[in-house]
Amino acid sequence: MPLPSSVDVAIVGAGAAGLGAAHALRDNGVTFIILEARNRVGGRGYTVQAAPDVIFDVGCGWLHSADQNSFVPIGEQLNFEIDRTLPPWRDRAFGEVFPERERREFYRAIDAFYDRLDEAALQREDCPASRYLEPGNRWNPMIDAISTYVNGCELDQVSLLDTDAYEDTEINWRVRRGYGALMAVYGAELPIAFNCNVTLIDHSGHGLSLETSQGRLTADKAIITVPTNLIADEAIRFSPTLPAKVDAAAGLPLGVDDKVTLLLSEPEALPKDGNLRGLTMRTEMGTYHLRPFGQPCIEGFFGGRYARQLEDAGEGAFAAASIDEIVSYLGNDFRRKLTPLAESRWAHDPFARGAYSHALPGHAGDRAILAAAVDDRLFFAGEATSPNFFSTAHGARDSGERAAREVLAVKKGKR
Missing domain, CATH: 3.90.660.10 (Polyamine Oxidase; Chain A, domain 2)
Incomplete structure (x- = not known):
């Protein structure tokens, strides 16, 4: 979809976390858009038809902790077969x-x-x-x-x-048609601007200004869901700078x-x-x-x-x-x-720069630092912010939902 000039909430990234955030914001009286640098949803969840009779999850493939995995009921609601064969x-x-x-x-x-x-x-x-x-x-x-x-x-x-x-x-279960394919359907009806790479988030004023490859967008709040390596490398910059976020992301490399x-x-x-x-x-x-x-x-x-x-x-x-x-x-x-x-x-992959996060020795506490909101305007999600299900797609999705609930709580004056 075309880039609007202004929204209530800008979600950066259409991976599992961004999709989880968007679904949690729907029907809650806020305008939002997902800004996705790629030409597809899913991020590190991506399924291809590698041959006529071979589907291949290029990224995540297993529904880890399937009895607690939020993508299991989502998959069932979307008529995806869940394969329960032992790994x-x-x-x-x-x-x-x-x-x-x-x-x-x-x-x-x-x-x-x-x-x-x-x-x-x-x-x-x-x-x-x-x-x-x-x-x-x-x-x-x-x-x-x-x-x-x-x-x-x-x-x-x-x-x-x-x-x-x-x-x-x-x-551990699997999605017969592919985990990435499930994410693609999960995100199919959401407002997404594809090929829209966010390079700068200016939070110096009352509102937010986001510079993207498709132009400038203003928002009241933003949910940032990109992989840690992009934050650590400052592929997305913040003005004023957020050294605590950059340091925490560096302690949680992919x-x-x-x-x-x-x-x-x-x-x-x-x-x-x-x-x-x-x-x-x-x-x-x-x-x-x-x-x-x-x-x-x-x-x-x-x-x-x-x-x-x-x-x-x-x-x-x-x-x-x-x-x-x-x-x-x-x-x-x-x-x-x-x-x-x-x-x-x-x-x-320039928009991933790795697979999934691990904490370097001495940096286990960085997940909470990365997850913390800034000035009730910048909110952070992604698998690296999950306290217990990091490195998983459902941990990412759930973190996006958590960040969206934080946004809604601020808007309703409950924080």
Whole structure:
């Protein structure tokens, strides 16, 4: 839609947080618009049809803590099928690539590591989570690999207290048509100005003035939902400056996580919804979801420094690394069965600059700092502001709803 000259509330970003904020503002007597730099909704939630019979969530794909996930009832209301198949993790590994005896030993080691983290967190003193790796444990590199999938970084960059704050009910479902596809429908009827990149928010006067790639907009209030890296890098500037927000965002950087999908020409050779991970004893490794939803493909997942290295190597690097690793597990005959379809490069996306947030050691308290409103005019949302469901799409959506309720409370004089 065209950019209006003035609104009551400007929402910056049409990712999950922006959509949650917009839905909470509807029918509450305020005018609002979402300003989205991309040409689509969803932000880091994005589904593509990678092949005629393969849908691929380029971004978020799992309904984490599904029994508490607000996107589950939303999906059901919008007639999206919720797939409750168990995720291909822990004991659902494929074949002898990672033998059962070795898997059990690994999971004993990683469970003991998390038990040590839980006990240490009771002391309320923050430090790198890596401090609680058992010195010399053969499984430490793979435990670190798990961190790259969960946090987007290795354990030396992860806050102990932030890790302890995360809530996980260990119920994980999926959206059959794609999580990004669900977000697209969720945002379909909202007022959104696409290709509208916000560069400056001037809050020096009584109202707000927002400079965008489509011109200037004034608003009484704004809800800022962009990823932390954009705030930390001052891709969006504030006047007067907000050093506490910039510092908090810098303490909550987006890690790097990326995905690739490979077409499988002989799908019957592999089990539906299985997992392939090798006994590698290294952190630089992928993990592979075999035939998600029974589709004829393999979905690979990479994180941390290794994912950044592959991103920097350019387009096609994830597919090449995936094929080489899968062939090393299953034999060279598999090379002819695999064809690259699509991959992500979130750290190189100018409007994301990473996958999802983690708190650096000593910065667990930055989530509350980032979430706090400024002068009852600037409100902040996004997964990084969620106290317990950070790094998730539903945590982002719920934070947007929270920010919208704060806006409405100010307007009604209840704050």
